[in-house]
Amino acid sequence: MIAIGEASRQSGVGIETIRYYEREGIVPKPERAANNRRLYSLHDVGRLRFLRKCRDLGFPLADTKTLLDLSEGGSDDCQPVKELAEIHITNVRDKIGELRRLEAALSELTANCDSGNVSCPMLSKLRTAHGQ
Amino acid sequence: MIAIGEASRQSGVGIETIRYYEREGIVPKPERAANNRRLYSLHDVGRLRFLRKCRDLGFPLADTKTLLDLSEGGSDDCQPVKELAEIHITNVRDKIGELRRLEAALSELTANCDSGNVSCPMLSKLRTAHGQ
DNA sequence: TATAACTCCTGTAGCCACTACAGGATCAAG
DNA sequence: CTTGATCCTGTAGTGGCTACAGGAGTTATA
Numbered sequence: 001m002i003a004i005g006e007a008s009r010q011s012g013v014g015i016e017t018i019r020y021y022e023r024e025g026i027v028p029k030p031e032r033a034a035n036n037r038r039l040y041s042l043h044d045v046g047r048l049r050f051l052r053k054c055r056d057l058g059f060p061l062a063d064t065k066t067l068l069d070l071s072e073g074g075s076d077d078c079q080p081v082k083e084l085a086e087i088h089i090t091n092v093r094d095k096i097g098e099l100r101r102l103e104a105a106l107s108e109l110t111a112n113c114d115s116g117n118v119s120c121p122m123l124s125k126l127r128t129a130h131g132q
Numbered sequence: 133m134i135a136i137g138e139a140s141r142q143s144g145v146g147i148e149t150i151r152y153y154e155r156e157g158i159v160p161k162p163e164r165a166a167n168n169r170r171l172y173s174l175h176d177v178g179r180l181r182f183l184r185k186c187r188d189l190g191f192p193l194a195d196t197k198t199l200l201d202l203s204e205g206g207s208d209d210c211q212p213v214k215e216l217a218e219i220h221i222t223n224v225r226d227k228i229g230e231l232r233r234l235e236a237a238l239s240e241l242t243a244n245c246d247s248g249n250v251s252c253p254m255l256s257k258l259r260t261a262h263g264q
Numbered sequence: 265t266a267t268a269a270c271t272c273c274t275g276t277a278g279c280c281a282c283t284a285c286a287g288g289a290t291c292a293a294g
Numbered sequence: 295c296t297t298g299a300t301c302c303t304g305t306a307g308t309g310g311c312t313a314c315a316g317g318a319g320t321t322a323t324a
Contacts, residue, residue, distance in 0.1 A: 004300090004301075005299090014282085015300095015301090016283060017281085019303095020281075020283090035290060035291080035302095036290090036301085037290085037301055038301085038302090050258055053258050055281090057234060057237060058234050058238075060280080061280075061281060061282095070252075071259060076250065077250070078245050078246060078248075078253075078254075081245060081252050082254075085241070085245065085254065089239065092231050092235050092238065096232065096235065099228045102224050103221060103225060105189060106190075106224065110221070113214045118210075119208045120208045120210040120213050120214075122210075122214075122217065123208055127178070127203060135271075135272075136272070137270095137272080146312080147271095147272090148311075148312060148313080151274095156310090167272085167273095167318090168272085168318095169272055169319085170272085192310090193309075193311095194309095265324100269320100269322080269323095270321075271319085271320070272317100272318080272319070272320090273316100273317080273319090274315100274317090275316095276313100277312100277313085278311105278312080278313075279313100280309100282307105282308085283306100283308080284308100285304105285305085286303100286304090287302100288301100288302080288303090289301075289303105290300080290301070291298100292297105292298095292299080293299100294296090294297090
């Protein structure tokens, strides 16, 4: 059994984040030593690593919790996992599209923005009544 | 002079958001009618529209405030505008790259995730010790 | 004139997923 | 015995809104 700092190091999840996950009920309350310090098992560390990977993949915390429950549920049924992942990947693609539109709009706005320019074309475009 | 609801309609900025901008000092406190209701001029509406365009372009609110100040400052110097925009466009591109990596990782993870699968390959990959 | 429906006011809390303290207790090493 | 690392609880802050609650005033209709 290891302390929270070591569990943090081994899992890549920050100490404060581990405590936050505990408060939020994402992970079960760990054992406590006689001095009231949290004690984590290898299994607990594995769980934290699992959570970190889900979060790194951009899953919302609630989905991450669901995935963890599915993973520990034993059945390992693909169906609900697939659904969550597909919704998420759709969201990711939507965001990419949105950001690409942003990038294009910004490029266009700053196209004639030279350092030597006195009247800034970007500001004047932002001031016009167009674009709703 | 118009009320806040009309200013909201004309600018596309929500009523609560307008009041929030006022609290945060993004826009100056407007005139008040005898009944304590806020009164906005055409100039005020133009300012709100400017803010909305900046926000739609994804600029952080603080940058948006800076752009507004530059726009109203009179000098219309391109230099600081260009700098803000370039930092922002870099951030946007970074985010696009990050999301593309996410998309690829998710696609790979779910590649063999069929509805008929009993042991979910995505869950088992998330459980492995790899990937730090 | 009554009343309903609308708009406005202030102030506060919630969203997401942490992150950063403050203020204190305990522990290990020299 | 001191120093420094680690741990504890509890609270507040981040960004940029958004959603109330609870009340006051305004406008339109019966």
